[in-house]
Amino acid sequence: MRRFLTLVCGILVGFALTSPAAAEIAPGRYSLSPFLGGYTFEGDQHLRTRPVYGLHVGYDLCKYGSVEGFFHYVATEQTRGSGDVNLYAYGADALLHFMPDGKFVPHAAAGLRGTTLTGLPGDRSDTEGAFDYGVGGKYFINDRIALRGDIRHIIMFNGKNNLEYVVGLGWYFGGAAAPAAAAAQEPWDSDHDGVPDDADRCPGTPQGVKVDRNGCPVDSDGDGVPDYLDKCPDTPPGVKVDRNGCPLDSDGDGVPDYLDKCPDTPRGEKVDRNGCPEKKPTISLNIVFDSGSADIKPGYEEDVAKVADVLKKYPSAKVTVEGHTDNTGDAEKNMDLSRRRAGAVRDLLVQRHGIDASRINVEGFGATRPVADNATPEGRQANRRIDIVFTGL
Secondary structure (H helix, E strand, O other), rough: HHHHHHHHHHHHHHHHHHHHHHHHHHHHHHEEEEEEEEEEEOOOHOOOOOOEEEEEEEEEEOEEEEEEEEEEEEEEEOOOOOOOEEEEEEEEEEEEEEEOOOOOOOEEEEEEEEHHHHHHEEOEEEEEEEEEEEEEEEEEEEOOOEEEEEEEEEOOOOOOOOEEEEEEEEEEEEOOOHHHHHOOOOOOOOOOOOOHHOOOOOOOOOOOOOOOOOOOOOOOOOOOOOOOOOOOOOOOOOEEEEOOOOOOOOOOOOOOOOOOOOOOOOOOOOOOOOEEOOOOOOEEEEEOOOOOOOOOOOOOOHHHHHHHHHHHHHHHHHHHHEEEOOOOOOOOHHHHHHHHHEEEEEEEEHHHOOOOOOHEEEEOOOOOOOOOOOOOOHHHHHHEEEEEEEOOO
16 A cells, blocks of 8 residues: 555656646547555445555547546455455446546546456355446646546446445546647737737737737727727717717717807707707787886787787697886886786787687796897887797797
């Protein structure tokens, strides 16, 4: 036992120091695997559990399958009486590998074997055939050396059931070892973008993304957002963009800042292609109000009737009635007066023409929006007016 362990450790250290650090099952490789473990006999064989020693000689048919021959030796004793008994086992197994490209490769195995017992009572020998199956695994220290463990259930043709469990060391040679060493010399490219890591300025590029010669994602329009994330890939040079690569639109009107001639449009306001509020249809009613009065004189109802006709023609339309005054008198009183003038028009639309009051909004602006010079009587008269602003036409 001690000599065996010394041999195994010597082989392990020697090949660990001299072999490249690759690991996988490779077609066409041969293996030698010395091992030791335990062997348990079925009770009615009257033989003690003892260490087992042996050797596997294998050949990898492909990444997923191999065959191996083996020879096992057990020195045991009878449990009834005295006397040493020797077991010799020899046969072949087929192995099915799982995860053959990894450092740890589990496998399932099954095969046939012969067993010969010598030293049985009466100094006789006995040879029997058997079927075995089990599982195991290899852990590759490097391309040539692997630690190995196996367990087999052995079903003798005479009905006996034995159990074998071993650990060992596998030495692999031939096959794909040389190509693997050559591949290890190629420049490493961890993100597989075609630019080796030692020259890659963007080593974490997602798979499939087009990169430049520095290994960084291509940014065709130079806006700082790579093409694979850029939802607006043709942004003009120098235009500020958001995280999606689209030009900024500060007021959210749908016209980007670099084209917006009215960048502070209130939210929700309809704008034209220049980003400026759309002009709403507006008419001024030719109603002459006396100074300080909100009464609509007879003869001016015709202008109000025209507004009613439009609202009847377009049922979805609404109006804002804006009242205005000249600058005569107190500003606060003028503001109230302008609202009363607008209210008088609304009342006429509702009461005489049957327009739903919910379609009419009233606002007063006092003298804040003159259209003429308040220094003349004619100008002041023009400023005492009603404006009708239509929406929804």
